[in-house]
Amino acid sequence: MIPDPNFGWTSTVGEVVLGATQSDGGTRSRSYRIGGGTTLPFMEKTNASPSPLVAFEICDDSRFWSPIVNEFCGDLIHDPGAWAKTAETTYGADLVRLCLTSTRQRDFSDILSLGKTVETVLGSTTLPLIIEGSNEPKIDSEVFLKCGETGQGERLLLGTAEAGRYRSIAAAALAYNHSIIAQSPIDINLAKQLDILLKEIGVPKDHIVIDPYTGALGYGFEYSYSAMERIRFSALKGDADLAMPMICSPSDSLTVKEVREADSKERNAVAVEWEFATSLAAAIAGAEIVCVRHPDTVKRLKTAFAGLKTRSGA
Amino acid sequence: MALKALDIYKLLPKKNCKECGDPTCLTFAMKLAAGKADVDLCPYLDENAKSVLGATTRPPIKLVKLGVGERSFAVGEEFVLYRHDKTFYHPPGIMFKVSDTDSEEKIMAVTARVRDETLTRVGTDLKFNGVAIVNTSGTVEAYTKAVAAVEKTAGLPEVLVSDNIAALTAALVLCGSYHPLICAATPENYRQMCALAKQHGCRLVVRAPSLDALLQLTKDCVSEGVTNLVVDPSPRTLGDFVTRSTMIRQLAISRAVPDLGYPVYLDAIKFDDEDAAIALGIVKYASVIVTSPLPPASAKAALTLRQNIYTDPQKPIQMNPGLYRIGTPGKDAPVLMTVNFSLTFFTLQGYLESSRIPCFMLIVDTEGLSVLTAVAAGKLNESLVRDAIKKFGIENEVTHRKLIIPGYSAPLSGRIEEATGWKVLVGPRDAAEIGDYLQQEWKP
Numbered sequence: 001m002i003p004d005p006n007f008g009w010t011s012t013v014g015e016v017v018l019g020a021t022q023s024d025g026g027t028r029s030r031s032y033r034i035g036g037g038t039t040l041p042f043m044e045k046t047n048a049s050p051s052p053l054v055a056f057e058i059c060d061d062s063r064f065w066s067p068i069v070n071e072f073c074g075d076l077i078h079d080p081g082a083w084a085k086t087a088e089t090t091y092g093a094d095l096v097r098l099c100l101t102s103t104r105q106r107d108f109s110d111i112l113s114l115g116k117t118v119e120t121v122l123g124s125t126t127l128p129l130i131i132e133g134s135n136e137p138k139i140d141s142e143v144f145l146k147c148g149e150t151g152q153g154e155r156l157l158l159g160t161a162e163a164g165r166y167r168s169i170a171a172a173a174l175a176y177n178h179s180i181i182a183q184s185p186i187d188i189n190l191a192k193q194l195d196i197l198l199k200e201i202g203v204p205k206d207h208i209v210i211d212p213y214t215g216a217l218g219y220g221f222e223y224s225y226s227a228m229e230r231i232r233f234s235a236l237k238g239d240a241d242l243a244m245p246m247i248c249s250p251s252d253s254l255t256v257k258e259v260r261e262a263d264s265k266e267r268n269a270v271a272v273e274w275e276f277a278t279s280l281a282a283a284i285a286g287a288e289i290v291c292v293r294h295p296d297t298v299k300r301l302k303t304a305f306a307g308l309k310t311r312s313g314a
Numbered sequence: 315m316a317l318k319a320l321d322i323y324k325l326l327p328k329k330n331c332k333e334c335g336d337p338t339c340l341t342f343a344m345k346l347a348a349g350k351a352d353v354d355l356c357p358y359l360d361e362n363a364k365s366v367l368g369a370t371t372r373p374p375i376k377l378v379k380l381g382v383g384e385r386s387f388a389v390g391e392e393f394v395l396y397r398h399d400k401t402f403y404h405p406p407g408i409m410f411k412v413s414d415t416d417s418e419e420k421i422m423a424v425t426a427r428v429r430d431e432t433l434t435r436v437g438t439d440l441k442f443n444g445v446a447i448v449n450t451s452g453t454v455e456a457y458t459k460a461v462a463a464v465e466k467t468a469g470l471p472e473v474l475v476s477d478n479i480a481a482l483t484a485a486l487v488l489c490g491s492y493h494p495l496i497c498a499a500t501p502e503n504y505r506q507m508c509a510l511a512k513q514h515g516c517r518l519v520v521r522a523p524s525l526d527a528l529l530q531l532t533k534d535c536v537s538e539g540v541t542n543l544v545v546d547p548s549p550r551t552l553g554d555f556v557t558r559s560t561m562i563r564q565l566a567i568s569r570a571v572p573d574l575g576y577p578v579y580l581d582a583i584k585f586d587d588e589d590a591a592i593a594l595g596i597v598k599y600a601s602v603i604v605t606s607p608l609p610p611a612s613a614k615a616a617l618t619l620r621q622n623i624y625t626d627p628q629k630p631i632q633m634n635p636g637l638y639r640i641g642t643p644g645k646d647a648p649v650l651m652t653v654n655f656s657l658t659f660f661t662l663q664g665y666l667e668s669s670r671i672p673c674f675m676l677i678v679d680t681e682g683l684s685v686l687t688a689v690a691a692g693k694l695n696e697s698l699v700r701d702a703i704k705k706f707g708i709e710n711e712v713t714h715r716k717l718i719i720p721g722y723s724a725p726l727s728g729r730i731e732e733a734t735g736w737k738v739l740v741g742p743r744d745a746a747e748i749g750d751y752l753q754q755e756w757k758p
Binding site for chain 1: 396397398435525526529549550551552553554556557560561564565568570571574585586587589590593594596597598609610611612614615616618619621622623625627657660661664667668686746
């Protein structure tokens with residue numbers, strides 16, 4: 001008889017809840033408990049840990065978005081509500097990630113409009129939401145508070161905290177009971193450092209999702225892949241400061257040379273392949289959430305994850 | 315239990331004949347003890363010594379070579395479960411399938427594509443590795459014709475896929491001496507398959523529906539005298555593949571089940587999404603992957619993923635320091651300085667090319683570190699930049715004295731100005747913004 005391989009794990013990945021249904025004081029049709037893994041991804045004997053989730057990313061200002069996606073999605077890109085709804089009903093996403101790209105305009109100050117956008121999206125989709133706030137430290141505080149307040153009770157996932165820039169987002173998360181994404185530049189030690197900083201200002205462990213930063217396929221993805229494997233490994237070996245679920249967002253995939261310079265007939269296919277290969281490999285390395293921008297990538301990932309969760313039993 | 319070098323030495327012939335490639339029996343023993351050599355390299359070992367040394371001394375995953383000549387490749391001889399523990403050494407061979415029911419033109423076209431298609435990335439040529447010829451017809455005639463069509467097109471490594479012993483026998487007359495991989499030995503046919511493999515010195519795929527059955531079958535094949543094995547745990551789902559392949563790797567490298575220590579075979583064609591199977595094969599320890607001829611987008615993604623995962627994580631890929639040109643830059647073209655980490659180089663180069671502004675890239679030697687790391691570690695500093703400006707003769711190339719430096723090296727701008735006498739402009743942190751930056755900011 002073949003023995004079970006002994007990996008020497010002593011601990012498990014922590015859990016984070018995303019989204020709140022009516023019974024939990026929110027309006028989402030479902031909520032997810034992510035994390036909880038006890039061994040390498042997809043090696044679980046039972047179905048204790050869920051399939052990775054696929055988040056579809058939308059934005060509120062398509063000038064700052066991939067032209068490939070803009071062309072593919074058509075008029076939807078001007079209507080975040082309708083886009084979010086399509087992500088749920090047509091694309092088949094598990095989560096919607098709203099990127100508030102309008103904050104990237106020079107001297108942006110219309111915080112009220114952000115609140116309205118968040119409200120519209122919450123009203124248009126029943127999926128749990130990830131909200132990606134400002135790109136400008138000066139307005140972080142107002143932006144995150146507005147998002148947090150508008151989504152009160154919905155257990156949002158707010159992004160993105162970085163080492164030099166985490167107080168505003170943490171404050172909003174703590175005030176309104178949301179979770180946050182903690183991003184570090186492809187380095188396990190920096191990831192751990194940021195988690196400790198967040199812990200010190202009172203963000204509970206079960207409200208943190210690690211983003212080790214995803215280099216695009218062909219542009220440093222191998223570093224991200226290994227950083228994710230090492231974080232998972234450390235969590236399973238008992239390092240509590242790294243025992244959080246991970247999120248992977250290969251958004252750089254759509255700007256790489258291979259995609260930009262593909263000929264027009266092939267560009268969609270290359271974009272999808274690039275997102276797909278990166279996300280699938282990231283899930284194998286330990287990502288519990290993968291974020292994509294091309295609608296065609298969503299179904300392929302969902303099918304592949306279903307295949308990964310299926311054993312023929314022989 | 316692993317043996318010590320001296321214990322192993324006692325079992326060796328002590329002739330110092332050098333036929334194993336090592337200067338003495340003692341150095342060979344030391345390699346065996348470290349798992350870095352195969353017992354079979356010694357031609358004078360008696361059966362008793364072999365069985366004592368056996369699987370405990372050879373590398374935990376056996377090295378198996380496929381094909382002959384320039385395009386032959388080796389798989390196996392891996393030591394770790396995670397690339398960050400050391401590195402993965404032997405990238406999987408990706409083999410395009412042809413069927414003996416395809417037309418001769420099609421078979422030749424696929425073979426020629428594998429022979430010729432090259433993707434050049436980060437200064438390396440990436441290629442697919444060989445052809446898997448499937449005996450779909452079940453007949454001997456069609457199969458030998460198909461094998462002949464591949465043979466006359468290219469000298470590539472081959473996988474011969476058939477359960478018809480007569481068809482394989484006939485095909486091996488054509489290509490048997492080129493170390494093809496024959497596919498597959500099963501509990502039912504392994505004696506005949508082993509006989510064929512032995513007769514021609516072929517490599518052999520061993521296929522069984524469970525790891526227990528696979529272990530038994532590899533032992534059976536070894537006792538028939540065939541050791542160049544590749545194991546197919548016959549996954550029916552992607553989850554089967556990942557769990558079984560990971561178990562094989564872990565049980566082999568920990569030497570818990572040394573007899574499973576062979577490279578893994580993956581038939582991606584069985585899966586609805588072949589791209590998914592290929593990607594999982596690449597990250598999770600497959601060594602030979604058979605796939606349909608891939609459409610261009612899938613082909614690029616597969617080759618790129620394989621290159622990424624098999625990059626040695628211990629050494630950053632480096633570019634040669636120097637002056638590189640984008641387009642045909644004139645005397646007033648911008649000069650952009652950056653580090654010699656190849657990823658930085660190729661990313662910046664890509665964005666500069668698409669900006670269509672001719673310019674110079676001054677690549678300085680930070681030993682392959684990225685900008686951020688090089689600044690933090692002090693590897694990127696003003697004297698390095700000053701020396702590079704002199705060494706690569708930029709002063710003769712441009713009439714202005716303005717140097718654009720990466721956004722993350724902004725803290726060095728004052729010191730670089732002092733050391734070089736050039737005016738320093740701080741560029742963006744993100745290479746993606748370089749086109750806009752040059753358009754808005756650059757004046758010679």
